[in-house]
Amino acid sequence: MNRQYFSQQTFHFLTLLDKNNNRDWFNDNKNQYEIHVREPALDFIADISADLARISPHFNAIPKKIGGSLMRVYRDARFVKDKRPYKTNIGIQFRHEAGKDVHAPGFYVHISPQECFIGAGIWRPDAKALGNIREAIANNSKDWLTVSQQKAFKQNFELGGESLINGPKGYPKIHPMILDLKRKDFIAITTLKKDEVTDKKFKKTVLTSFKQADNYMRFLCKALKLNY
Numbered sequence: 354m355n356r357q358y359f360s361q362q363t364f365h366f367l368t369l370l371d372k373n374n375n376r377d378w379f380n381d382n383k384n385q386y387e388i389h390v391r392e393p394a395l396d397f398i399a400d401i402s403a404d405l406a407r408i409s410p411h412f413n414a415i416p417k418k419i420g421g422s423l424m425r426v427y428r429d430a431r432f433v434k435d436k437r438p439y440k441t442n443i444g445i446q447f448r449h450e451a452g453k454d455v456h457a458p459g460f461y462v463h464i465s466p467q468e469c470f471i472g473a474g475i476w477r478p479d480a481k482a483l484g485n486i487r488e489a490i491a492n493n494s495k496d497w498l499t500v501s502q503q504k505a506f507k508q509n510f511e512l513g514g515e516s517l518i519n520g521p522k523g524y525p526k527i528h529p530m531i532l533d534l535k536r537k538d539f540i541a542i543t544t545l546k547k548d549e550v551t552d553k554k555f556k557k558t559v560l561t562s563f564k565q566a567d568n569y570m571r572f573l574c575k576a577l578k579l580n581y
Contacts, residue, residue: 355553355554355556355557356396356400356553356556357551357552357553357555358393358394358396358397358555358556359389359393359394359397359443359464359550359551359555360389360393360551361551362385362388362389363389363390363393363443363464363550363551364466364547365389366382366385366386366389366390367390367441367442367443367464367465367466368441368466369382370382370386370439370441371441371466374437374438374439374441375437375438376438379438379439386426390426390443391418391423391426394423394443394445395416395417395418395421395423396416397445397555397556398414398415398416398421398422398423398445399414399416400556401414401447401556401559401560402414402416404556404560405447405460405560405563408560408563408564408567409567409570409571409581411449411450411451411574411579411580411581412447412448412449412450412459412460413447413448413449413450414447422445422446422447422448423443423444423445424440424443424444424445424446424455425440426439426440427439427440428440441465441466442463442464442465442467443462443463443464443465444461444462444463445461445462445463446459446460446461447459447460447461449574449579450580451579451580455476456475456476456477456478456479456482457475458474458475458570458573458574458577458579459473459474459475460472460473460563460566460570461473461540462559464550468544469544469545469546469547469549469550470542470543470544470545471542471543471545471559471562471563472540472541472542472543473510473540473541473562473563473566473569473570474538474539474540474541474566474569474570474573475538475539475540475573475577476514476538476540477537477538478538478539482577483537485576485577485578486539486573486576486577487521487524487534488576489572489575489576490530490533490534490576491524491528491530491534494529494530496572497530497533497572499568500568500569500571500572501533501569503568503569505565506541506565506566506568506569509543509562509565510541510542510543510562510565510566510569511541511542511543512533512536512539512540512541512542513538513540513541513542514536514537514538514539514540515536515537515538516532516535516536516537517535517536517537518535519535520534520535521534521535539573541566541569543562543565545558
């Protein structure tokens with residue numbers, strides 16, 4: 354069943370939070386955060402759970418205020434110059450069951466007044482995971498090219514993230530897959546318009562993109578020896 358989760362009020366609240374990023378303002382407007390941000394996000398997570406399980410039963414959709422798929426609104430400002438206390442976006446990560454943090458493989462939804470997008474893959478994997486993915490690409494380059502160049506995937510997703518300036522150790526500079534072997538992130542992103550986020554077909558739009566990234570996610574999970 355089609356259902357609207359997010360609205361123009363969602364974007365309006367996030368815009369105001371960006372302009373008033375302090376604890377006093379947030380506490381005074383916390384009810385608006387609940388109504389326009391957290392509650393619709395949790396409803397979306399709950400409603401997409403069964404559909405996500407049909408793509409892969411190993412990615413979690415957990416509609417909890419704390420410790421679930423909705424990323425916390427509070428920023429970790431301990432080690433950065435920017436001390437603003439709140440995130441001004443909605444981040445939803447459907448993380449692999451084996452993952453413990455945001456660096457695990459997952460499907461992702463990002464909503465903010467500046468940009469909205471759907472993501473799939475793994476962001477900043479640790480050294481061991483990164484090495485396993487590079488090894489899988491080098492040893493199974495045909496399979497990698499098949500999933501990364503698949504028509505439906507390539508038409509909608511773009512591989513992003515950071516890359517090394519030089520190739521990783523152990524691989525020749527002229528390796529045919531050197532551009533992909535340089536990657537430090539293996540995230541694929543497809544952008545969304547605001548009216549797609551506020552549309553009643555939003556869940557369908559997200560699921561369509563997740564399905565388009567199905568083989569890409571399968572390759573990464575296989576490289577990491579994870580169930581898919």
